[in-house]
Amino acid sequence: MKDGTMNQHVGQQHVEALAPDGRRAAPAASGTGPVVRLVDVKRHFGPTAALDGVSLTVGKGEIIGIIGRSGAGKSTLIRCLNGLERPDSGEVHIEGREISRLDENQLQPLRRRIGMIFQHFNLLSAKTVEENVALPLKIEGVPKAERLRRAAELLELVGLAGKAKAYPASLSGGQKQRVGIARALAARPALLLSDEATSALDPETTRSILALLKDINRQLGLTIILITHEMEVVRSIADRVAVIDAGRIVEQGEVWKVFADPQSDITTSLLQGIRPQLPAEIAQRLSPTLGSEAVLRVDIAGEAALGPLLADLAAKAGSFRFVHGGIERVQGRPVGTLFLAVPAGEPDLSQTVQFLTGRGARVEVLGHVFGND
């Protein structure tokens, strides 16, 4: 994204285009309610409950990450959202309209309200970049000049203005995904579904694609559902996260809160790769009771993480060693995990735990070790 001016320009055109013209966009049944509302959605395949009572609401302009392991039910959820799968029971509302019992003809205009991007981009290799982007408009019957004008506008939005006549094979993975994003936006959807859209990309390209999605979300007020198995994706751009496991949403909430205080084992395990962990060489030497030092895990977030916590601890509660960890920002909020070693004897240990708890931290005594480290 080059600058805000260009995006504002596109944003204004978006608003104009959404003015009811009776042809281009399917009118929303409700302009003010949630974009997506799932109520107790169930979908079984034989004995497998792919979705086992999923309820979820996504507000306009929100970015929600839906995260889960392989087989958790993410694809089935996406397919229920775009009408490719019918739930056995429950309701799927898109912009206030219940879609789960609609026939194909009724679904067509509603599907235009949903753009999709995919892990492997799904571009047509025999068509140029601009033809790929304009394809949804061609299907809608939009005249050629108009769809090419729209494609040019979108390619500028995604930073690929010079690639209109190129073929997908000549593009990098990140560029292909930019084309995928431009194509997904062509019909001016209310909702963008991202199905593992960065899973095939390297970390740097992933960051640039996520930044683009966030920018588009801000500029166009677009609602985005990110299906992913990577917490890093959720951390980067989501406002809210829903963790799905065995067809159920086991936890959901603001991203920083879930990072700071995960409630389910599956969330804790999904966070393991990106939250500080006790170094393995110390973890291996931990004893439940024996050792000269107690090793503490200290989780702290929000207001509690601001201020000179460790300096105050040293001044008020006694000696300790900082073993590992740190404080990072998630959605602009401080979220930290610190591992400290304190003298195992009393009253040092109790005083330390008491002091940290009093400052709003969650403290767990992980075990004991001998000697330094």
Ligand SMILES: Nc1ncnc2c1ncn2[C@@H]1O[C@H](COP(=O)(O)OP(=O)(O)OP(=O)(O)O)[C@@H](O)[C@H]1O
């Ligand atoms: N058409 C189908 N027939 C039989 N079983 C299915 C079908 N679709 C999904 N399932 C099963 O439902 C469960 C959820 O599958 P789903 O594809 O929704 O998971 P997922 O979270 O998207 O997994 P992945 O990340 O591997 O794509 C799995 O146990 C899967 O085997």
